[in-house]
Amino acid sequence: MDDTLSTVYEITKLIKKSPKRDAIFSKLKDEISECSPGIRILCPTRWTVRAEAFSSISENYHVLQLTWNVAKDATKDTELKTRIGGVAAHMEKFEFFFGVELGRKILNMTDNLSRSLQTKTISAHEGQTLVKITLSTLLKMRTEINFNLFWMYVECRRSSIEVSSPALPRKRKITRRYETDGNTTEYPTSVEERYRKIYFQIIDLTMAAIKDRFDQKGFQMLQNLETALTSSENASDSDLIGSIIAFYGDNFTHADRLHTQLKLLHCSGAALTDLPSIIIYLKSLNSTEKSFFSEVIKIVKLILVMPATNATSERSFSALRRLKSWLRTTTCQARLNWCLLLHVHKQRTDGLPLKVLVNEFVTCNESRMRLFGRYPE
Numbered sequence: 006m007d008d009t010l011s012t013v014y015e016i017t018k019l020i021k022k023s024p025k026r027d028a029i030f031s032k033l034k035d036e037i038s039e040c041s042p043g044i045r046i047l048c049p050t051r052w053t054v055r056a057e058a059f060s061s062i063s064e065n066y067h068v069l070q071l072t073w074n075v076a077k078d079a080t081k082d083t084e085l086k087t088r089i090g091g092v093a094a095h096m097e098k099f100e101f102f103f104g105v106e107l108g109r110k111i112l113n114m115t116d117n118l119s120r121s122l123q124t125k126t127i128s129a130h131e132g133q134t135l136v137k138i139t140l141s142t143l144l145k146m147r148t149e150i151n152f153n154l155f156w157m158y159v160e161c162r163r164s165s166i167e168v169s170s171p172a173l174p175r176k177r178k179i180t181r182r183y184e185t186d187g188n189t190t191e192y193p194t195s196v197e198e199r200y201r202k203i204y205f206q207i208i209d210l211t212m213a214a215i216k217d218r219f220d221q222k223g224f225q226m227l228q229n230l231e232t233a234l235t236s237s238e239n240a241s242d243s244d245l246i247g248s249i250i251a252f253y254g255d256n257f258t259h260a261d262r263l264h265t266q267l268k269l270l271h272c273s274g275a276a277l278t279d280l281p282s283i284i285i286y287l288k289s290l291n292s293t294e295k296s297f298f299s300e301v302i303k304i305v306k307l308i309l310v311m312p313a314t315n316a317t318s319e320r321s322f323s324a325l326r327r328l329k330s331w332l333r334t335t336t337c338q339a340r341l342n343w344c345l346l347l348h349v350h351k352q353r354t355d356g357l358p359l360k361v362l363v364n365e366f367v368t369c370n371e372s373r374m375r376l377f378g379r380y381p382e
Contacts, residue, residue: 006207009104010047012095013062016069017046019092025079030072034065041065053120056112063105067166070096099163099171103200106159110146111211114139118215128280129228130235136219140212147208152201171196226252227311233267234304235279249304256303263300270301280308324348 020030021044034041044065047058062069073093080086095101118139122132145151163170176192193199226249233245246264250257257263270277277283287295287302295302328344329336336344347354363380367373 006104006108008095009101009108012092012101013058013105013108014047014049015088016062016092016096017044017058019076019089020044020069020072021046026072026076029075029079030065030068033071033075034068037068037071038065041068053116053123056109056116059105059109059112063109066096066102066105070167097167097169099169102163102166102168103159103171103203106162107155107204107207110155111143111207114143115211115215126281128231128235129224130231133219133224133228136215140215143208143212147205152204155204156197156200171200173199223311227308230304230308231280234270234283234301234308235277253307256307257300259300266298266300270298284309 020026027044030044034043041064042061045054045057045061048054070093073089073096077086077089077093080089118135121127121135173193173196193202229245229249233249243264246260246267250260250263270283273286277286284305287298287305290298324345328348329341360380367377367379
């Protein structure tokens with residue numbers, strides 16, 4: 006899979022970063038398979054586009070093979086010819102084709118999870134639920150029946166394009182320093198057995214990576230905070246409240262007070278079923294009413310300073326390249342910060358009263374007033 010990812014990245018670069026090869030590919034695609042999608046570049050830093058990149062390679066496999074033949078003849082650069090020839094040779098091997106199809110199958114699952122986890126309003130409890138659904142689906146894929154169906158699909162597709170037949174690698178003798186009495190080298194008896202092992206191993210590694218990411222003490226404690234806050238039943242759970250108090254130490258000194266305020270929150274008459282509604286409700290209270298829910302407000306503050314998703318901050322980094330282009334290289338830091346703030350929070354920016362803001366800007370000094378005048382409201 007590591008080799009497959011590297012080759013897919015090289016393929017997308019050769020097509021998308023050359024107008025000449027992109028034009029050759031588009032022309033061949035229109036002649037052979039007009040309905041197939043274009044090539045999606047594989048960005049190493051964006052996890053939600055990897056499945057789309059693999060799908061674009063899979064659905065345009067034959068078109069890409071023809072593209073390399075035409076592009077290689079039309080290229081005079083020796084180094085570029087070598088790169089194109091290497092990619093073309095990789096695409097003729099069954100191992101690469103198997104890796105593309107398996108990567109497409111698994112990354113569709115993980116990309117869907119990543120895309121859902123980047124939602125701004127997602128909570129830790131909701132994220133954990135999505136992770137469990139993804140893991141259970143991957144576990145169902147790890148069966149003999151699913152592998153046999155996948156193997157039949159790969160074999161059927163391979164026969165329709167220029168991909169070599171699967172073959173066993175050369176049998177190698179074990180290194181002498183690793184030899185022990187009775188130590189034998191495991192060697193698959195058939196091609197299908199070899200790729201079955203790879204299929205199961207990749208699914209196991211994917212599931213292990215997801216579990217390592219989300220089975221963490223801090224993430225579990227964040228989930229406990231949200232559960233205690235949003236559920237009236239868990240507000241009375243002594244073990245849950247006790248674990249929160251033990252973890253945060255001096256932040257919560259009175260367990261009974263926290264129990265009482267959580268019960269009062271859900272008896273207030275408002276429809277408080279999720280975290281955003283609870284935040285809106287607490288913001289609407291006056292100072293006296295806020296002191297009535299002092300311990301609950303502490304929980305809300307802990308959740309807000311430790312969000313379940315970093316989607317907003319990650320988007321701000323992605324927006325930086327779009328805003329500070331080569332035409333804006335002299336933009337000062339203060340102006341860049343304000344432009345980024347407006348760009349990242351587009352929904353709030355679109356709702357601003359522009360006429361009021363323009364008039365406020367103009368009336369700041371007399372020279373602006375003389376130059377622009379007031380905007381009619």
